[in-house]
Amino acid sequence: MKLASWNVNSIRQRLAHVRDWLVAEQPDVLALQEIKCVTADFPAAEFEALGYHCAVEGQKAYNGVALLSRLPPAAITSGLDGFEDEQKRVLAATYDGVRVFDLYVPNGQSVGSDKYAYKLRWLGALRETLRGALDQHAKIAVVGDFNIAPEDRDVHDPDAWRDQVLCSDAERERLQALFALGFVDVFRRFEQAPGAFSWWDYRAAAFRRNHGLRIDLVLASPALAAQCTASGIDRAPRSLGQPSDHAPVWAEFA
């Protein structure tokens, strides 16, 4: 099973890129974030024509997540347990016994802001949701835009980013709390070249200079991580015209 995740920054603007990538890479599941449209406006028919099922949690203008899959989704849920939220950031479904969570973690804006406090609360609720899910499912994948660079090697200039949002200790501790549940950042299970990032700011020629962060992750529960055979980041779509600011990330499971 090949699982992938891509923050597309508007599915309506990125439809051609996503369609081309699906045809080329044939993932079994592609989790999308920042679709930036209501569910009724999601171009489901375009993906169904390629043989993909769609589960969509849309929102006007901001956020929004969707799951595209070869198999039909089972047991679709949205949101975090016990966390009321207007913002559509979480969608989960089960495929062939694998529970897949698609996340668009809050950005947090800046350390100390109201949005940062919301991000930390949200990550606390995520931890509780995943702890509960582990009681129900052995094989869980948690994929998406985590808006946290796990370590300094995931940051092009760690000193410049020190204590900034996406890199602060409190955010990294919340991510470590997921690892403490047994989840594994499968990308790091494999040999990777340095400077492997998944997001580059649109400004200041950041992609050309590889001024990026690795903030898009595939986490796997212990039983699923044991089946992981490969993981990577596909930089190619980021170099196309009118790209998303994120690249797709993927992992394969036996």
Next chain:
DNA sequence: ATGGTGGCGCGGCCA
């Protein structure tokens, strides 16, 4: 350089 670019939707917010 207190900037820069991009999306939504049409002024300002968000990333």
